[in-house]
Amino acid sequence: MRRLLARPSLGIVATIAAVALSACSSSFGMPRGASEQGRDIFDLWQVFMITGIVVGAIVYGLIGWSLLRYRRKGSDDDEALGRQFHGHVPLEVIYTAIPVVIVIALFSMSFRTEERVGNLASDPVVTLDAEAFAWGWRFTYEGHDVTVVSDPSGESVTGPEIALPRGEIVRVVLTSDDVIHAFWVPDFLFKRDAIPGHVNRFDITPTDTGTYQGVCAEFCGLNHAYMTFRVTVMEPDAFDRWLAERRGEEVAT
């Protein structure tokens, strides 16, 4: 260990290895996804992270080995040269071809996940209109006469609270009529921009009950940091009661 610390290059390699290992809890820091789409993205993330760590470890290993093995020794004179070779064509072909195979595999998986995540069901159970404005949200449950809107005063930290039914397909219809915002619920592993002049639609099928933080992810001016909301996923019957309690009123929080 003392010899390890005495050699700075080794120290760096050891530090990075330690940092990488400490981050290797099984989810690699990512929320596991509280919706079907989020879980799909989480599974993709796992594959990408494991591939990335393996490739990164191989490259770090080769760099570390070169530095340790081929570092100039005290016995070498100042003019000592390394072996004067200029390349190795078969090796160069191999190290070009292997990354090609890896990225084709990764892209195929990513493509299939996006097809599923971006799929719009023909029969959403709940349609939630989400209108972003500077700096808050207006959520309207289509056909239920329920609207939840941000308190216009600004710096509320939790923001408006909406509910979603567990296990049901929720269609979100996202709009903005001033600047670009983005709807992001980190526990659903999903965000989408709200762009004036465009309507964005996506489906969320919540799988886990609980309350999750939502934020605006696209910089939108002065109070961007305070443009938050909360999503509570509840059982469908509790959700129906939640809607009934709020029918006909506009709730500002």
Added chain:
Amino acid sequence: MSTTVDRPAAAPTPAEPPRPGPVSWLTTTNHKDIGFMYCVTAFAFFLIGGALADLLRTELAEPGRQVLSNEAYNTTFTIHGTVMIFLFVAPFGAGLGNYLIPLQIGAPDMAFPRLNALSYWCFAGGGLLVLLSGFAAAGGGTATGWTAYPPLSEGRLSPSIATDLWILGLALVAVATLLTGINILTTVFLMRAPGMTMWRVPIFTWNMIVTSILGLVAFPPAVAAFGLLLVDRRVGGHAFDPLGGGDPVIYQHLFWFLGHPEVYILILPFFGVITEIIPVFARKPLFGYLGFVLATLAIGALSVGVWAHHMFTTGVVDNPFFSAMTFTIAVPTGVKFFNWIGTMWGGKIRLATPMLFSIGFLLNFLIGGVTGVLLASAPIDFQVADSYFLVSHFHYTMMGGAVFGIFAAIYFWYPKMTGAMLRESLGRWVFYLLFFGFNLTFWPQFVVGLRGMPRRIVDYATGLGFDTPNLVSTIGAGVMTVAVLLSLADLWISRRRRIPAGDDPWGGSSLEWATTSPPPEHNFTTVPRIRSARPAFDLHHPELEP
């Protein structure tokens, strides 16, 4: 024109390089003066941008607002981003190119010396306007982010004159980039010394060729976007304003058509820098020269087809196409890593300061590259786009990559530019502090990004797992600040108490090491015979000459 001889006749060396006065700096057209001014000016912008970053980190050290108002915070990150990208990293690369390209190809100067001076002054003037837009404009500093997305940047929502100054400043910087690009391409294609075939051109110069082409391709659409935005703001146009029938997404396409090639404009020169340095300190030729050049060309070509991966979450672009293009760019970048490893393999590696910074570049940039592959996947991007994960990713490429390359370049070529060495002992400290501080700053940002912290927020709530990583990140920024101040001390001490460097302190490979330090007015009295990609190395090792 230069003559070619078997052995170099060293140019007569003045005992002490003449100290140019202020008038000569204003009027010079010599590529070395201009290159040096570019580097010094860019480094001054680095200090400004770094001070702004320290302000941002101080504000974010704990939840709540402490030192900055919302307006001031938004202006600070806008100017921080603009300064670091357009006024520091890119111009530092242009400055190195100006200084080194004529030396590396055996030319007496750039092809268009006066155009070169115009480039520098456009850059300096544009930079000044950008700074004014942050701090000295009536109506408040510009606060639209460095991306300046409309409608937020439209006149009705950002009425301050500051945003107009910012646009004009960047337009001037764009002119500087275009002129420099034309100048570099003309110089390399037409002014190479006898024997300097394209396949013997040093890798740094090759990277500057591709950088220049990218600048010429990518900047005009961005200038068009900025121009249209200015028309929207001041003359009542509606190109990007949905209230008048415009579409803000068009701006994003034009902006990122610049913005993505721009990141390669930022990184390619420093791929070049470390590819010059690693062979010198491994005492070996570059492993796979041809593959490296082809990989650079491939990166350049692919980089103009990936722009909309910045727009995966807009819901209005063809994600799979841009995703596939972005994955592809990992291949030539991977090839370069194997070139660098192959170059170290079997060498006699000397860990001097320029080599340490180059290794730091490799270690950091690999993390930036691997996270870049994650970001290339549109579904993963749905989670990490516009989060601190993304912030950390691009700092691993830009700061951990390009800025480590800049420090490598400073320690490597300072002796060539001045004839004096920087202090190795201090240089090592700068490296270790910067490397440690950098990772301490940005590793926690991956963590908070995944936990849901968006970028560009002045404040965050407690209880979301953001507090500790943000504090650690701020401490890391402090360590980096110490490292940068130490590098300034090193520059100051080495200027006051010169350690003569000689003409070739490192045993260099490329042609600039075959002339004096600093080089004479027209670089070479006689150009040595060029029979390989390593003419200066061949001079010292005639027994190995091909």
